[in-house]
Amino acid sequence: MxxxxxxxxxxxxxxxxxxxxxxxxxxxxxxxxxxxxxxxxxxxxxxxxxxxxxxxxxxxxxxxxxxxxxxxxxxxxxxxxxxxxxxxxxxxxxxxxxxxxxxxxxxxxxxxxxxxxxxxxxxxxxxxxxxxxxxxxxxxxTVLSWLPYALAFALLPALITMALPGGPWPHWWAMAGGALLGVGAHAANVLPDIDDDLAAGVRGLPQRLGAGGARALAAAALLAASALLALGPAGRLGPGALLGLAATAALALAAAAPPRGHRGTGTGTQSRLPFLAALALAAVDVCWLLLRGAALA
Known part of the structure; x- marks a missing residue:
């Protein structure tokens, strides 16, 4: 059959x-x-x-x-x-x-x-x-396009911790790290369609900053999220954590760098490298968040 x-x-x-x-x-x-x-x-x-x-x-x-x-x-x-x-x-x-x-x-x-x-x-x-x-x-x-992403990602840890006995709020660093992750994800998500967005009159914060500004915003927010999630919890950082932070810094530089493909939307593989680096940086931030899961509250 x-x-x-x-x-x-x-x-x-x-x-x-x-x-x-x-x-x-x-x-x-x-x-x-x-x-x-x-x-x-x-x-x-x-x-x-x-x-x-x-x-x-x-x-x-x-x-x-x-x-x-x-x-x-x-x-x-x-x-x-x-x-x-x-x-x-x-x-x-x-x-x-x-x-x-x-x-x-x-x-x-x-x-x-x-x-x-x-x-x-x-x-x-x-x-x-x-x-x-x-x-x-x-x-x-609007220029506040980043705010819904920041709120949604910041509140995600609250869904986890506030259902635990006593209903504690997440630690400040967890919510702040989530908010920065959201802002960075928003800026990175806009990058592939930024020209179409501008042509259609969609002028959120990343679009107003332009492609270069959006790349910088994504890289800075995601790198800050990594640092906060790594350094926020009490305790010393081991060699592995320090190596992870160094890797995120390298990814942030790649995400902020101007593409080497065609101008405009770009069609070459090189033109997508900053976007792919931003996605990788976001994935690293998610890993940091998961590693800190037991210490959210």
Missing amino acids: HSIGAGDLPAAHRPAQRRALGLLQACHPAPAAAVTAVSTALAAAGGRGPAGSALVALAVLSGQLSVGWCNDRVDLRRDTACGRTDKPLVSGAARPRTVAAAAGCALALCVPLSLANGAAAGAAHLAGVAAAWAYNLGVKR
Whole structure:
């Protein structure tokens, strides 16, 4: 026997399969999965246990799905004008009404799933989700575009710690490190599409700074996050930690360096090196956060 592939499906079923795949693509599955996985690992490292970690995973996943679908629906007009045929709503693989309904359903599920972690922890997470929705709905076009990212990432450790006995707030360095990680992630995320954003009138802080300024902002914020997460907890740094900080400094220099590819959006591999370095630096910051999971509160 052989498995049924897309080409073996009856013709009547293919549009439905295409719509389902388009809906999945419209939720930004890679970032949603990454944030959910990191949050779940952080919950486990922070002492939430299997049941608590599962609740964190469900709450974060529902929030991320709602934000991803909201983003694609709100950006439909801009993506169409820019010819973004890689977007399911632009290509017709997903329907605007379906994506909007999915975003609303995911947000509705996020409320009880967040509050199942405890009232305080749930409220902290819902505040972060609200910040992400505010970004999608208009803050992204203002000089305060960095603020929703800072709030959402700063509040993520609170979802972990405030569900523990006594409901403690995370240490200041954990929230500040998370906020800096969010700002750096925002600046890095803008880099590949900065020209399209400017053409569409999206003038968040990184766009106003220009490509060079956005690279510098990403590098500085992510390097500061690394230093804070490494130095914030009490105790001396071992050789491994010092080596990690040296590696983050090297990555920050690479992220801030001007690309050597073509001008504008760039098409050469070299033009993507600062962006890739910023992503690597963000990944290092996430590792620092996970390593400090047991000391968040």
